[in-house]
Amino acid sequence: MTASSPWLPTGTESAVGTVPGDVSWIRSAQPHRFTGPLLPREAWSVLVAVLEEELPEAIEDELRLMVEHLVLAGLLTEDGQLTEDGLVIARTLADPLAVISVECRWDGGVLGDPVGGPSGRQDAGTGALAVFLSPTAAVTLGTPGPATCEVDPATGRGFALELFELEWAPVAVASWTGAGPGRPWTEEPPGLPLPLVEARAGDPATPPPPGVPDELAMAWAEPWVLWEIRTAPGEERMLVLRMGDREPLALSTPDGGDGVVMAPVAPYTLWRTLVALVRRALVAAVAERG
The missing domain is CATH 1.10.10 (Arc Repressor Mutant, subunit A)
Known part of the structure; x- marks a missing residue:
């Protein structure tokens, strides 16, 4: 049942720790399927x-x-x-040498992008994916994510298993979350309180704060997907927000406050970051075990 890749076309293999030189062929987020x-x-x-x-x-x-x-x-x-x-x-x-944990919440609507058209789930919900890493393999256990299509109702009563070669761990995360290109922002969105962002991610009826730019006000009414990655060992954390068909936003909280900086992230940068998170978790695991 070992799969070489859950998402990428044949012939694009890359080892963990390296980055593909040309990702221009990635035109849209790919629908995720449990196999x-x-x-x-x-x-x-x-x-x-x-x-x-x-x-x-x-x-x-x-x-x-x-x-x-x-x-x-x-x-x-x-x-x-x-x-x-x-x-x-x-x-x-x-x-496991290391574990990559992903939690996601979305508020419904069709996820899509300006090139590939709609894909993914239309119902609101939450999901979780755990990626267990060994020296040679990646094992994932997960519930349906925001990009999972053809969902079997029985999936809600268990965990779907995937077994991949180690280098495909970041790809499994990208596929499950629906990470992919989006419509560029004309300007970087302003910072917002983290509790407000989390509230809106779970309830689309949450109103935007007064005085936000028109672009953000429009995006506020579109489907949201908020996902968080944590690694162990290493204890790294990554928080990403997708508003409708727009480019993903990396969320950060400077100085430990409750304000959130939202920075647009290009697909290539997001991919490099996912690869780096997996690599650093493995390096930390090897260091821990001596």
């Missing part, structure tokens, strides 16, 4: 537990159901042994 199995949270615990001990011959009904899920997903054999992919996933979940 791996959907499993309950309890199934992952069973998978990791099999690393340490064999399953007993007599098992209770609830455990048997989890085992059946894992067998159907191709992670366990009929006799309770880890498959090749199951072993990679179990080891990565049990002892």
Whole structure:
């Protein structure tokens, strides 16, 4: 079930720590699709537990159901042994070198861009994606994100699994969040209080502050997507806001205050930042482990 890439066309491979020299072909945010199995949270615990001990011959009904899920997903054999992919996933979940956590909220509407047209979800919601990194692999567990299309109603009752080669970790994040090009801002938006931005991201009825520029006032009424990335180890944090089809904004809070600076981010810069976050998390992990 290992995939070489969830998002990029064949032939654009790049190792973590390097940046593609030409990304001009990226014309739009790509619709995200889960391709791996959907499993309950309890199934992952069973998978990791099999690393340490064999399953007993007599098992209770609830455990048997989890085992059946894992067998159907191709992670366990009929006799309770880890498959090749199951072993990679179990080891990565049990002892990851680093973890990239992404949380996202969006207020509904169609996500789109000026070139590629509409893509993604039309309902409001929240989502989460965890990317577990090993020396050679990236394992993601996630609920539907703002760019996820063709959502199975059952996805709300579990976590979808993806297994990728390590270098595709930043791509998985970009795909899930719907990161991509947008319509340029004519001027940088003014700073706003962080509580106000968070309130508007969760409730489109939240009014804008008085006196904001016309461009921001128009963007205020469009669909919002707010996503946050955290890394461990390294404890880095990145906060990004997308308003309608406009270019993403990197949010920062200078001097630890509650005011937010909103700086437009070009797709190339956003991609470099995602790659750098993954790389620095891995470097910090190696340093921690000596």
